[in-house]
Amino acid sequence: MNSIRLSRAAVRACPAAFRVPIQCRSYADAVADKIKLSLSLPHQSIYKSTDVVQVNLAAESGDMGVLANHVPSIEQLRPGIVEIIEESGGIKQFFLSGGFAVVQPDSQLSINAVEGFPLEDFSPDAVRAQITEAQKIVSGSGSEQDTAEAKIELEVLESLQASLK
């Protein structure tokens, strides 16, 4: 008896929903499991509000994966890899030199970096040569600023070398 009453209530509720079909199923509902990704460099937009499934970031606070409906946050990025899982299931990887990722409440993700390149653009030999160079400066007796700059270079290069393996 109780269930019949319930189903009647459901039948009564239905016409109201059909009167405004747009509210039943909107475009936003249909694509709610996607993130709109913008990956921008000062000189180029690699992604421009493109729907993707997941983005893995190397944030200063730790590695993180961002899916749709992620909690809004601002993350400083380490020099490292950003991994993008596209709608087709393909995975794209870029090495970013550092910047910020902003997760907005409506499943929008904006990543800003100074330089970003796909991994196949890097030369392992150039990385190795620069590591020896930077290590020389770090252990040398240059100014405090020169040593600090060489340490930054080492941080970037070691991350790059680990990514290229």
Place this chain on the structure above:
Amino acid sequence: MAFSWKAAGLTYNRYLAIAARTVRRSLKEGPRLQAERRDLMDLKFAKWESGKQGEVKPLAAANAVAMASQAESK
């Protein structure tokens, strides 16, 4: 360790510039030649006082001096 460059007086802007420069230098020949053009910065500035232009200085050198004076060891 994470932000040891801060102790040396370096700004975040400088940190990013160095990281980007390192990334550019690690590229293969083709994309590197393209990218390294972005590394050039040749701004100069001068202070004007009572209608007269002062000494013209390169911005990069002036920034280096400013960062050295910001170091914690000073």
